[in-house]
Amino acid sequence: MKKPFNSKLFFFIFAILFGIALSIPSFFQTQGPKIVLGLDLQGGLNLLLGVKTQEAIKTRYSSIASQINYYTLEEQILLDNLSAQNNSVQFELLDSNEKSKIDGYLKEISGLKIEEQNLNYTLSLTEDEIVNIENFAIEQAISNIRNRLDQFGLSEPSVTKQGDDAILVQLPGIKTQEEEQRALELISKGGHLQMMAVDEARNARVSSMTELEAESLGDVILPFINNPEQKILLKAIPVLDGEMLTDARAAYDQNGQPIINFTLNTQGGKIFGDFSGKNVGNRMAVVLDGKVYSAPVIRERIGGGSGQISGGFSVQEASDIAIALRSGALPAPITLLEKRSVGPSLGADSIQASLVALITGAVLVMGFMVFYYGIAGMIANLAMVINILLVVAVMALFGATLTLPGMAGIILTVGMAVDANVIINERIREGFRAKENFIKSMENGYANASRAIFDSNLTSLIAAILLYMCGTGAIKGFAITMSIGILASIITAIVGTHGVFRALQNYIMKSGNYALWFGYKERAS
Incomplete structure (x- = not known):
């Protein structure tokens, strides 16, 4: 006869200890890895955002103008009236001998439609390029908002595309008005950094200049962040922008005031260095989201591709702006279409209702199993309980979010765990x-049941994986718990109970009472 202890029983005992150890922190809120409750269970903030994709197109034109300006300065090609409009970039080439060179450069810019007449150029984007920019603006906004919220420290924020041009943001755990306001500001902050040259020749009369006059001169009037009444006249085409930024960190200056240190990539560092070297004695403004934070005089060439932004920040403001810069500028402004707060009391009601359903279902199933299968039913019930503990343990280990559909997935796991033992x-x-x-x-x-169980669980697992890949946040929560439950049921039903029966086989053989052990009553012949 075989020894009571076997490898499958050992594995089952390990699964029991693993499930109990890692599920205790979630059940009793002790130290250790815990399941994160989703928005529908712990309350929080639900936002529907719109993306102004037209602004992304406008920014693209500005970027093209900036590229042309830098290229022509490097190649010493003379242009006049270089300007970026809402739907085109225009300039006049002053030397016809440079036409082949500028034409060659413009052809390298993708998605550009070039019109030229008597050395007057009008550049516009193709229809396909406009569609690409609009789609990219939405996808990039989703990515950047998600990065910002991750760095903000929120647990499992959900950021997904809603329809063609909207973004759904779910922020579990937002409980106070201050947290809500800070999250909204971080989401909506453009994070668009620009270094812009001051028009020193005309800045003295900026207070009497209109926006239209500034535009006709190729300039733009922008306010200072600390004093909106104070304006400064800047060259409309930026020296460089935030696309060339690689890092931004909150820090302190020599006076202990919060500042933001930023670092540029190789191209940005070269542009920054070349411009500062050629403009010693002039000012260069640091512009963030259309507000001037500082406009220091350039004392010497600034190499190394780094700089700093100062503007009377609080520590929190400096940190949030650094996050916005580091995660990437929003390619287009964000508008708030809908805001809905979910109170924790609603989540508590959902948890209570789900627990009632789970406990009621489990008790009924366990009662049936004991009544119909005797001691084997009790062993199946043990496997079912361990199955639930394993689902909770694995979700806690990976910091997964439990949503209301996820609770439904756990309840479904009860039936699936017992179903294998019934077979x-x-x-x-x-x-x-x-x-x-x-x-x-x-x-x-x-041997015979395992094949059927494995096949049925495999098809269910494939369905759960597809739900996770194609579904939204709520569907994904259901798919996660369902997937873990399927894998756990294979461990508990096929491996675990088999190990228990092997350990008890001597006692079962001795008793010969299959009615007690399996609810089997031999029919009279």
């Missing part, structure tokens, strides 16, 4: 009917 017990009963002894009935029962 196994019925196969064992078939062996009894064929007059086989217990060991042969057990081994054949598990």
Whole structure:
């Protein structure tokens, strides 16, 4: 006879200890990895955002103008009236001998439609390029908002596309008005950094200049962040922009005031260095989201591709702006279409209702299993409980978010965990009917049942994976718990209970009371 202890039993015991150890922090809120409750369970903020994609197109034209300006300065090509409009970039080439060179450069810019007449150029984007920019603006906004919220420290924020041009943001755990306001500001902050040259020749009369006059001169009037009444006249085409920024960190200056240190990539560092070297004695403004934070005089060439932004920040403001810069500028402004707060009391009601359903379902199933299968039903019930603990443990280990649909997935797991044991017990009963002894009935029962269980679980797992890949946040929560439950049921039903029966086979053989152990009553012939 085999020894009671076997490898499958050892594995089952390990699964029991693993499930208990890692699920205790979630059940009793002790130290350790815990399941994160989703928005519908712990409350929070639900936002529907719109993206002004037209502004992304406008920014693209500005970027093209900036590229042309830098290229022509480097190549010493003379242009006049270079300007970026809402739907085009225009300039006049002053030297016809440079036409082939500028034409060659413009052809390298993708998605550009070039019109030229008497050396007057009008550049516009193709229809396909406009569509690409609009789609990219939405996808990039989703990515950048998600990055910002991750760095903000929120647990499992959900940022998904809604329809063609909207973004759904769910922020679990937002409880106070201050947290809500800070999250909204971080989401909506453009994070668009520009370094812009001051028009020193005309800045003295900026207070009497209109926006239209500034535009006709190729300039733009912008306010200072600390004093909106104070304006400064800047060249409309930026020296460089935030696309060339690689890092931004909150820090302190020599006076202990919060500042933001930023670093540029190789191209940005070269542009920054070349411009500062050629403009010693002039000012260069640091512009963030259309507000001037500082406009220091350039004392010497600034190399190294780094700089700093100062503007009387609080520590929190400096940190949030650094996050916005580091995660990337929003390619287009964000508008708030809908805001809905979910109170924690609603989540508590949902948890309570789900627990009632889970406990009620589990008690009914456990009662049926004991009534119909005897001690084997009790072993199946143990496997079911361990199955639930394993789902909670694995979700806690990976910091997964539990949503209301996820709770439904756990309840479904109860039925799935027992279903496998029902198939196994019925196969064992078939062996009894064929007059086989217990060991042969057990081994054949598990061998035959395992194939059917594995096939059915595999198809369910494929469906769960597809739900996760194609579904939204709520559907993904259901798919996660369902997937973990399927894998856990294979461990507990096929491996775990098999190990228990092997350990008890001597006692079962001695008793010969299959009615007690499996609820099997031999029919009178």
